[in-house]
Amino acid sequence: MAWSIVLKKFFLTVLILSVSLFGSIKNQEASYELLDSNIPIVDIRTPGEWKETGLLKGSIPIMLFDEKGNYDLKDFLDKLNASVDTKKPFALICRTGSRTKILAQFLSQKLGYDVINLKSGIVYAKYMRLPILPYKPN
Template sequence: MKKTFLSLLLLSASLLATVTNENPSQQLVDSSIPIVDIRTPGEWKETGLLKRSIPIMLFDEKGNYDLKVFLEKLNKAVDTKKTFAIICRTGSRTKVLADFLSRKMNYDVINLTNGISYAKYVRLPILPYK
């Protein structure tokens, strides 16, 4: 009985988390939803950051990552009990990360498809990284 209840509880919790896929927009920039940029410092310097973005690197320049360190920084910077958005260069890295954060961490995540490339294309406010 306890195992069944625990299984149902875990299943229902995992069904509550969502991933929303959307392009970066002015509406999102103007909202209070945090935007986490998971690119590398080199990428941030090259293209800048979408206004209000919080830079927290996931993969380094060699493709290595430390998920524990990333999650610690994420949880310090963002209230993960509320919806937040993630952005990378083209949306490839965030697609994988959004699915993981939703399924394994039970976070509600907005995956910004097409990434900073799209944000620059539609001329959203981009600020230099310092």
């Protein structure tokens, strides 16, 4: 009888801990409300894309995929964790939301981050005439 109580408590504890390890994904469009909320927005496009369209005001450029489709996940995560408090929600933006959809799932499921996927990307932000600033390399 005592073992069954111990096992029940153990499994309950494991269940609670495993639930707290999973992050969340929220899919939404870029908006003035999001910009006003001061939630960090990470732009994962390439420098060429940043130069071509500019960056959503206040966004943090951290390239994930290069022009050839290659990526360095460790480098990206190092830069992300140095730039954003990943214990709090943050948003991801790319051109149309395709790359961020995949990345948001990974960051949420594997790392427990709370991620906002800006599902139509910079294309939608430009269409909605949200403030976009020219890219200035460091």
